[in-house]
Amino acid sequence: MCGCSDSEWVTKSAVSYFNPEHSHNPLSGKLEGAKGTDWRKSEDFRDTMTEMEPIRVGVVGYGHLGQYLVERIQTEGTKLGLTLVFVWNRNTDKLRDNVAQELILHNLSDFANRGADVIVEVCHPKVVKDFGVQILSEAHFLVGSPSALSDPHLNQQLRQTAENHGKTLYVPSGALWGGQDIQRLNDSGALKTLFIRMSKHPSCFRLTGDEPSDWTEAKGRRVLFNGSVAELCPIAPNNVNTMAAAAIAAGSLGFAGVQGEIVSDTALCDYHVVEVEVTCANGFSVNTVRKNPAKLGAVTGSATYNSFWSSLQLCKGHGGRVHLC
Numbered sequence: 001m002c003g004c005s006d007s008e009w010v011t012k013s014a015v016s017y018f019n020p021e022h023s024h025n026p027l028s029g030k031l032e033g034a035k036g037t038d039w040r041k042s043e044d045f046r047d048t049m050t051e052m053e054p055i056r057v058g059v060v061g062y063g064h065l066g067q068y069l070v071e072r073i074q075t076e077g078t079k080l081g082l083t084l085v086f087v088w089n090r091n092t093d094k095l096r097d098n099v100a101q102e103l104i105l106h107n108l109s110d111f112a113n114r115g116a117d118v119i120v121e122v123c124h125p126k127v128v129k130d131f132g133v134q135i136l137s138e139a140h141f142l143v144g145s146p147s148a149l150s151d152p153h154l155n156q157q158l159r160q161t162a163e164n165h166g167k168t169l170y171v172p173s174g175a176l177w178g179g180q181d182i183q184r185l186n187d188s189g190a191l192k193t194l195f196i197r198m199s200k201h202p203s204c205f206r207l208t209g210d211e212p213s214d215w216t217e218a219k220g221r222r223v224l225f226n227g228s229v230a231e232l233c234p235i236a237p238n239n240v241n242t243m244a245a246a247a248i249a250a251g252s253l254g255f256a257g258v259q260g261e262i263v264s265d266t267a268l269c270d271y272h273v274v275e276v277e278v279t280c281a282n283g284f285s286v287n288t289v290r291k292n293p294a295k296l297g298a299v300t301g302s303a304t305y306n307s308f309w310s311s312l313q314l315c316k317g318h319g320g321r322v323h324l325c
């Protein structure tokens with residue numbers, strides 16, 4: 001573990017970044033060298049990055065997203081200041097051929113021994129429920145299954161733990177477009193309504209328990225559920241993380257106040273569609289439609305993988321709070 005608090009980390013970083021030959025241009029926001037070039041693109045900068053203490057990352061879950069993130073950390077982590085300290089999966093056989101023996105964590109309860117700065121959950125909401133509080137007491141926590149936060153008790157517990165321990169609960173924007181804008185509208189008090197519709201091929205849904213009784217994979221378009229995100233999360237925990245991220249961004253509406261709809265459409269063989277409709281009290285409104293290429297049967301659209309990777313690189317400590325990234 002870096003072994004320093006957030007403020008110490010910032011100070012250390014600032015010292016490492018300081019180079020009298022480079023100045024900060026307040027207009028461009030860039031660190032500039034003598035010829036006005038962006039220092040961050042220079043070899044000097046890359047050298048400085050590699051000299052900094054890397055951020056130690058633990059990955060919980062080795063399914064599609066876990067494998068993708070582990071591979072990127074292993075191939076690109078060094079130059080970006082990330083290093084892998086453990087990977088956990090409930091079935092370790094899956095890890096054996098792809099992850100060095102010393103990086104395999106056999107018992108998730110032992111995670112603290114690895115001294116991770118950031119722990120990424122890409123597994124299942126149940127793991128957030130069972131280990132989230134413990135993890136946040138020790139490290140920043142990037143929660144890939146934010147649908148777990150639809151449980152108001154767990155939501156409150158995680159927020160409190162983040163505050164008590166000065167750790168950040170990161171929520172990746174995933175397939176959500178405009179999450180930061182929604183958060184800004186929310187924080188300004190202007191946000192009135194938020195509606196999200198996710199449409200996918202029926203093979204891309206993983207519903208549990210209470211799915212509608214007339215659910216079939218027959219041809220055509222069918223609304224499977226329409227209601228609050230709070231009601232939807234327990235029914236389709238693996239399909240509504242985007243809606244959960246939106247409900248966290250729109251904290252004043254919360255899971256009960258944000259409306260969601262999931263639609264099964266056999267015409268959607270090549271992509272998922274996420275539609276977001278935002279309205280504000282003053283008449284301002286935004287509608288977005290996001291097409292995320294996805295193979296038949298894929299729960300996660302392909303652009304979401306890269307989005308997770310970008311989110312991970314932002315997890316450098318934002319204090320004891322929830323942060324959409």
Ligand SMILES: NC(=O)c1ccc[n+]([C@@H]2O[C@H](COP(=O)([O-])OP(=O)(O)OC[C@H]3O[C@@H](n4cnc5c(N)ncnc54)[C@H](O)[C@@H]3O)[C@@H](O)[C@H]2O)c1
Nearest residue numbers: 061062063064065090122123124144145174175238241300
């Ligand atoms: N935030 C987002 O936008 C977003 C996008 C895609 C996926 N997700 C979520 O991220 C998580 C991982 O997604 P994925 O596509 O890699 O899924 P996946 O099914 O490919 O992998 C999940 C892994 O977790 C394991 N697992 C499943 N249930 C478990 C349980 N109860 N306890 C312990 N291990 C369990 C599986 O064996 C597998 O190794 C899922 O919860 C998914 O819903 C979130």
